[in-house]
Amino acid sequence: MPTGVAILGCGTVGSAVAEMLLNEKLLLKKRAGRSFDLRHILVRDPARPRPGIPRRLLTTDAAKILHDPQVHIVVELMGGIEPAGTLIRQALSLGKRVVTANKHLLALHGVDVFRAARKAGSSVCFEASCGGAIPIVMALSRGLVANDIDRIIGIVNGTCNYILTRMSDGQTYAQALAEAQSAGFAEPDPTMDVRGTDSAHKLAILAALAFGVQVPFEKIQIQGIDSLDAVDLNYGRELGYVCKLLAIAEKINGYLSLRVHPAFVPRQHLLASVGGPFNAISVFGHASGQTLYYGRGAGGRPTASAVVADIVDSAMGTADVLFRELPALAGRSPARIMPPSAVVCRHYLRMQALDQPGSMHRITGVLGKKGISLAAVAQHESRQDSYVPLVVMTHEAGDGAVTAALRVLNRLNCVRGKVSHIRVIDPAQAV
Amino acid sequence: MPTGVAILGCGTVGSAVAEMLLNEKLLLKKRAGRSFDLRHILVRDPARPRPGIPRRLLTTDAAKILHDPQVHIVVELMGGIEPAGTLIRQALSLGKRVVTANKHLLALHGVDVFRAARKAGSSVCFEASCGGAIPIVMALSRGLVANDIDRIIGIVNGTCNYILTRMSDGQTYAQALAEAQSAGFAEPDPTMDVRGTDSAHKLAILAALAFGVQVPFEKIQIQGIDSLDAVDLNYGRELGYVCKLLAIAEKINGYLSLRVHPAFVPRQHLLASVGGPFNAISVFGHASGQTLYYGRGAGGRPTASAVVADIVDSAMGTADVLFRELPALAGRSPARIMPPSAVVCRHYLRMQALDQPGSMHRITGVLGKKGISLAAVAQHESRQDSYVPLVVMTHEAGDGAVTAALRVLNRLNCVRGKVSHIRVIDPAQAV
Structure with missing residues (x-):
C-alpha cells in the first residue's frame, strides 16, 4: 500500500520533492522499499504554470488536505512562522506525521512544535532544516548518540x-552578492x-539536538558578513587564514556559548577548503573525536534528498519511535547561555593609523x-597617505575586552574610520 | 528495564565499548533515553588484567552467553571469519539482535549473515565496520535513501x-610504517x-549498501601502498597532487567498478586535506550531489561511538524495522562488475631513462x-648518472592499455628498474 503524502508549498524545494515522488517511483521502491502517493500540493496560486506537476x-x-484520511504524511515546505506553524499543529492533532524543512519555525518555536507532536503520539522530522542534503540531524541525534558533544563549528549558509x-578571489562584497544573486545562490532579499x-536558526536547531537543551534564540550572538571589507580577507590570506561565516555552539565551563560571526580559519583546516555554496559542519564528541559532514546546503534537489529521506523514515514508523525515545528531541531543560563577552579567542584588527610618532604607542596602549x-x-x-x-x-582575549577596546580605538584621533575586527579560530580549536 | 548486552571479544574496541556501557550510564540515559546491562564479555584468557572491567x-x-535469556543484544568484536561468523549465526537463531564491527566477515559473507538475520526476524547492525566513528552506514542507507548513488570515493584505512x-613529509615507506606502529596506528602485522x-573489505560493504547489490569480494581490484616510493610522492606534490589510498566504487555504463589503489588527488580537493589517521568518504548522489563524511576511522573510543549507536538502535527496535524494510540491506542481485582494465583515468609514470639520444623516442613510442x-x-x-x-x-587512458605499456617499458634497455605508476583523480571527478 502506497503511503499518502501531501506537500504544503511548491517553491524550489516543494516542487523538487513533488518531482521525486512523482517521477522516481522505481528508485524509491528499489532504495526505500516503498511507494508513495502524492495526493495534494498546497499552493497560493494554482494557475501559475508548474511544468511536470x-x-x-x-x-x-x-483543510481539504488535513482532513484527507489517506494523507499519512504532511510535508511543510512553505517556510516562515505562519501559517506554517498553525498548519503543522493542526496536522499533528489530526494524526498526521509531519516532515518540515522550516528552520525559522523550529528555531523559534521548536519546543512547542515537538511538544504538540509528542502529545499527538506523532513525530516531526526536520533533516532538511539544516545543511540541505547533509544528514546532520541524523548524525547528531543518532549516529553520535553515545557522545557527550563538546562543540559544533559549521558553515551552514551557502x-x-x-x-x-568570491570575495577571497578579489571581488568586493557588493560584486560578490550581485553575482550570487544572478547565479541563484542568493535571494532577491538576502x-x-x-x-x-x-x-x-540552524545553529539553534543543531545545538538543541547536540546538547539536549532548549535554546533561547534571542541569546545567540549574531554578526553577519554584510559589513566585511575584502581588504581584510586579503590581509587574512597573507597571514594564512580564510574567512568563513561560522556558526559555533560549544560548552565552556558548564555554559553553552552560541554565536554566529565571520572568522578567520587556518588555511590547512578542512573548513577552509569548503568553497562556494557548500556547507560543512564539524562536530566534536567525547568518544568520536572530530567528525565532519559536508555537502550542498541548499537548492531544490539536495534539500529534497533530505526531505524524502524523512518521508521514508516517517512511513516506516522509525521516525515515531525515535521521536518518542530520544531525549535529544525533548529539550527538557533550558540552556545556560554564556555571555558573548566571556568568550575567549584570538582577534584580527585592522585600522588606518596616522603615520606619525606616538600613534602606535597610543593604539597599543588602549x-x-x-x-x-x-x-x-x-x-x-x-606613500600616498598620511594614514597607513x-x-x-x-x-587569546575575551570578546568583552576587545569590544571595549574597539569602542576606544574607534574614537582615537590617530585612527581613521572604523577598526575592522575578525575573530580567529585556532588550529588547535578547529582540529 | 535495562537492555541486556553481551560483548564477544575484549580487544581495543571491545574494552572501549564495555567501558562506555559500564561508566557512562548517565550520559546514555540522557542522550539515548536508555539503560544497558552489560552481562558478559567473551574472552580467551579471563586471567589477563583488564583495568576497569x-x-x-x-x-x-x-554458549552461556548465547543462552542467557536476558541478553538481548550480542555485540561481536572479535574480528575475523571464525569463530565470529558461527557465533553471530547462533546468536541470530536464538533471537538475539547482533551488532558487529567485523568488516572482514561482512565483506566475504555479508549476504549469508544478513539472510540469517532476516530469517530469524532479527537484525545485524554494522555501523562500526566502516569508517570508525563516521556514521557512513547510516548516511548511505538512510540519509541518502532517496538517491541513486553514482560514486563513492573514500579514504577508509587510517x-x-x-x-x-608521513611519506609526504619526507619519510620513506619503512620509516613511516615504523612510526605508525610505535604510535599505535598500525598493527604489528600491517x-x-x-x-x-x-x-x-570496507569498500565491499559500502558498495553493497550504496548500490543495493551483492558484491563479489574477489572481483575488487586491489593495490596497496607497500610498493610506493617516496620519490613519487615528491614529484606528485610538485605537480599539485597528494597521494592517498582510495577505495572507489562507481557506476560506469551500467557496470560497477570496484577498486582500491593509491592515487594522486588534486591538492585543492577535500580528500587531499584528510591527514594522519583520519578517514573520509565522498558520496555522489543524483539528488544530493556530493556529500562527504570525515572522522576517525579506527581506535577504541571512536569505534565504540559507532558500536554503541548501533546498540541503541537495536534496543529501540528501529534496527529491526530498517533491516526488514530497506532493500539496500537485502542485496538481491549480484553486481555486474566492470573489468579493471576498462577503467579510464589519467596516469602518472616515472622511470629512470637512459640519458642518450633515442631513449625518449622509444619510450613515447611504446x-x-x-x-x-x-x-x-x-x-x-x-649530473652523476647516465640514467635520468x-x-x-x-x-585519460584505459587501465588495460597502461598495464600493457608498463609491461613493455619495464623490459626496455633504456629504462632501468621498474616504472612507477600512480593513477590520477581529476578535479572534475573528485568534486
Whole structure:
C-alpha cells in the first residue's frame, strides 16, 4: 500500500520533492522499499504554470488536505512562522506525521512544535532544516548518540559561503552578492542570509539536538558578513587564514556559548577548503573525536534528498519511535547561555593609523589597558597617505575586552574610520 | 528495564565499548533515553588484567552467553571469519539482535549473515565496520535513501593514510610504517592494511549498501601502498597532487567498478586535506550531489561511538524495522562488475631513462602504440648518472592499455628498474 503524502508549498524545494515522488517511483521502491502517493500540493496560486506537476494535485484548500484520511504524511515546505506553524499543529492533532524543512519555525518555536507532536503520539522530522542534503540531524541525534558533544563549528549558509569565496578571489562584497544573486545562490532579499539570521536558526536547531537543551534564540550572538571589507580577507590570506561565516555552539565551563560571526580559519583546516555554496559542519564528541559532514546546503534537489529521506523514515514508523525515545528531541531543560563577552579567542584588527610618532604607542596602549596582548603587528607602508594600514593579531582575549577596546580605538584621533575586527579560530580549536 | 548486552571479544574496541556501557550510564540515559546491562564479555584468557572491567563479566563460555535469556543484544568484536561468523549465526537463531564491527566477515559473507538475520526476524547492525566513528552506514542507507548513488570515493584505512601523510613529509615507506606502529596506528602485522585488503573489505560493504547489490569480494581490484616510493610522492606534490589510498566504487555504463589503489588527488580537493589517521568518504548522489563524511576511522573510543549507536538502535527496535524494510540491506542481485582494465583515468609514470639520444623516442613510442597520449613530460637533469628521471603525466587512458605499456617499458634497455605508476583523480571527478 502506497503511503499518502501531501506537500504544503511548491517553491524550489516543494516542487523538487513533488518531482521525486512523482517521477522516481522505481528508485524509491528499489532504495526505500516503498511507494508513495502524492495526493495534494498546497499552493497560493494554482494557475501559475508548474511544468511536470499535474494541475489536479494543486489546491489552495489546506483543510481539504488535513482532513484527507489517506494523507499519512504532511510535508511543510512553505517556510516562515505562519501559517506554517498553525498548519503543522493542526496536522499533528489530526494524526498526521509531519516532515518540515522550516528552520525559522523550529528555531523559534521548536519546543512547542515537538511538544504538540509528542502529545499527538506523532513525530516531526526536520533533516532538511539544516545543511540541505547533509544528514546532520541524523548524525547528531543518532549516529553520535553515545557522545557527550563538546562543540559544533559549521558553515551552514551557502549564500554567505559563496559570497566569501568570491570575495577571497578579489571581488568586493557588493560584486560578490550581485553575482550570487544572478547565479541563484542568493535571494532577491538576502537579509536573512547575509546578516547571519539564517545561520543562527540552524545553529539553534543543531545545538538543541547536540546538547539536549532548549535554546533561547534571542541569546545567540549574531554578526553577519554584510559589513566585511575584502581588504581584510586579503590581509587574512597573507597571514594564512580564510574567512568563513561560522556558526559555533560549544560548552565552556558548564555554559553553552552560541554565536554566529565571520572568522578567520587556518588555511590547512578542512573548513577552509569548503568553497562556494557548500556547507560543512564539524562536530566534536567525547568518544568520536572530530567528525565532519559536508555537502550542498541548499537548492531544490539536495534539500529534497533530505526531505524524502524523512518521508521514508516517517512511513516506516522509525521516525515515531525515535521521536518518542530520544531525549535529544525533548529539550527538557533550558540552556545556560554564556555571555558573548566571556568568550575567549584570538582577534584580527585592522585600522588606518596616522603615520606619525606616538600613534602606535597610543593604539597599543588602549589594547594593553584592556589586558589584550599582541601576537603580531604589521604596519604597512603607504606613500600616498598620511594614514597607513596597521594589522594586529592578538593573543587569546575575551570578546568583552576587545569590544571595549574597539569602542576606544574607534574614537582615537590617530585612527581613521572604523577598526575592522575578525575573530580567529585556532588550529588547535578547529582540529 | 535495562537492555541486556553481551560483548564477544575484549580487544581495543571491545574494552572501549564495555567501558562506555559500564561508566557512562548517565550520559546514555540522557542522550539515548536508555539503560544497558552489560552481562558478559567473551574472552580467551579471563586471567589477563583488564583495568576497569570487572572480573565477574569475563567468560570463555560462548554458549552461556548465547543462552542467557536476558541478553538481548550480542555485540561481536572479535574480528575475523571464525569463530565470529558461527557465533553471530547462533546468536541470530536464538533471537538475539547482533551488532558487529567485523568488516572482514561482512565483506566475504555479508549476504549469508544478513539472510540469517532476516530469517530469524532479527537484525545485524554494522555501523562500526566502516569508517570508525563516521556514521557512513547510516548516511548511505538512510540519509541518502532517496538517491541513486553514482560514486563513492573514500579514504577508509587510517593506517595507510597515516603512513602516506608521513611519506609526504619526507619519510620513506619503512620509516613511516615504523612510526605508525610505535604510535599505535598500525598493527604489528600491517599486511591487511598496507596491501589494501582492509580498504577493500570496507569498500565491499559500502558498495553493497550504496548500490543495493551483492558484491563479489574477489572481483575488487586491489593495490596497496607497500610498493610506493617516496620519490613519487615528491614529484606528485610538485605537480599539485597528494597521494592517498582510495577505495572507489562507481557506476560506469551500467557496470560497477570496484577498486582500491593509491592515487594522486588534486591538492585543492577535500580528500587531499584528510591527514594522519583520519578517514573520509565522498558520496555522489543524483539528488544530493556530493556529500562527504570525515572522522576517525579506527581506535577504541571512536569505534565504540559507532558500536554503541548501533546498540541503541537495536534496543529501540528501529534496527529491526530498517533491516526488514530497506532493500539496500537485502542485496538481491549480484553486481555486474566492470573489468579493471576498462577503467579510464589519467596516469602518472616515472622511470629512470637512459640519458642518450633515442631513449625518449622509444619510450613515447611504446605509449603511443598503446593509444596513450601524453599531457605532460618532464625529464629532470642528472649530473652523476647516465640514467635520468623521466616523469610522464598521461591524458585519460584505459587501465588495460597502461598495464600493457608498463609491461613493455619495464623490459626496455633504456629504462632501468621498474616504472612507477600512480593513477590520477581529476578535479572534475573528485568534486
